Amino acid sequence: MRFKNFDYVGASRYFYTFSIILTIAGIICLAAFGLNYGVDFRSxxxxxxxxxxxxxxxxxxxxxxxxxxxxxxxxxxxxxxxxxxxxxxxxxxxxxxxxxxxxxxxxxxxxxxxxxDPEMAKELGQNAIYAVLLSCVGIIIYVSIRFEWRFAIAAIIALMHDAFVVVSIFSILRLEVSLTFIIAILTIIGYSINDTIVIFDRIRENLRFAKLKKHSDLVELVNKSLSQTIARSLYTALSVFIAAFFMLIMGGESIRMFSLAIVIGLLFGAYSSIFIASPLWLLLKGKNVGKTGTAKPSKSQV
Structure with missing residues (x-):
């Protein structure tokens, strides 16, 4: 498979549009109906x-x-x-x-x-929210230290996108949300950040030796970095997806919603690292590159 000449940055607008539509639908559905909480989150x-x-x-x-x-x-x-x-x-x-x-x-x-009981259900709900928020904060700190703040912002928005898309689909389809669903969300976040970090690492490596004179040079750099890592991303996502899919169709009722959330999260996580996180970093970084000017140095280029 060859991905060298594909314009990932240009194609990202379609994925942004799709994600925005799905996010709006999820917000409307959550506001109108909320989530179908399982017994773990209600008495x-x-x-x-x-x-x-x-x-x-x-x-x-x-x-x-x-x-x-x-x-x-x-x-x-x-x-x-x-x-x-x-x-x-x-x-x-x-x-x-x-x-x-x-x-x-x-x-x-x-x-x-x-x-x-009602008190336990309330406590479980709060702890689930804290677990997701703390994991996001930890990821922001890690990415900010290892890369720079633009990478951190792009990564966390992509992660929140993956998590919220799964929540939205569960709300729209009225699927049950239990503790295993929260575990699935945390698993999705971990998988997605791993894929995103691999791509960001390649962007940073290419950025060190790049001579950015125009904004188009930065676009070319991102497309090149994605073409160098997309095969790995797709093959990794496919192998995990196959395992999760068979766990969904052959697993027991107790893990069915967990498996479904993982399958959905893998699909959206695979494209968000490529078509959401990287183009978003480009949007933030592009402000430092004029159409005819040079790039301002950043610690990712040091």
Whole structure:
């Protein structure tokens, strides 16, 4: 595959447009509907029932009216497993009644109940936000020290783009957000910054020996740097994507949303490093290069 003559900087405008449209749609959807929080982030009880035969949602619905719950739960049936997510914390009598009624349908059924009270749900939500913010701050500090502030700004905007796109898609499609989703977001951030750093490192290396007299020289340098690293970026993304995709289609229900978030994040992370982060650095750096003037020195050129 040859990528030498492709204008990555010129093509980035289409990716910017697509990302802006998706971001706006995500903001509107988040403002109107918010996220579909799982039991980890809101109080309630999550019951996993392992069965010896398949139980349908129609078989389970009459049970919920017998145990006196305020809101009908979300039921996810499977071949030998049923997940029931209650929007309230089950009391001891309700829990016992649920077990007794399910055992009437399948005497070999076993139960695993996870309960989150309101205070714990609030604390988990706050800690998840802190984890994402602290990781972003750490990345900003690292990139600023290793490169320069323009690289840091471009990298963090690309990272926030990747994370927000995944959040937006989950909001638009009303997919469940749980603790595994937060782990997926942190994984995506780590993968994306790794890919971005490789590209930035090549840009910095080429920048040391470049003679920038015009803005077009800087554009050519970025395109050259991307052409030198894009094969590695695509092959790495593809290999990780294949593993994540098969984990999505063959993994269990408990990791399905995690796998889906990883797959989405990999796709957007692969193009954001190339078509978002690098052109954004060019936009910031280009202010130091006039159309006929010379580049102002920076510590990345030292």
């Amino acid at each position: 309630g009880s999550n019951v996993d029932i392992t069965t010896s035969k398949q139980l349908t949602e129609e078989q389970l619905k009459p049970i919920f009216s017998k145990i006196n719950i305020d809101e009908e739960p979300d039921v996810t049936p499977g071949a030998d497993r049923v997940n029931v997510r209650f929007h309230q914390v089950l009391t001891e009598p309700q829990d016992q009644a649920l077990r007794a009624e399910v055992l009437k349908l399948d005497k070999n059924a076993s139960f695993e109940v996870n309960t989150v």
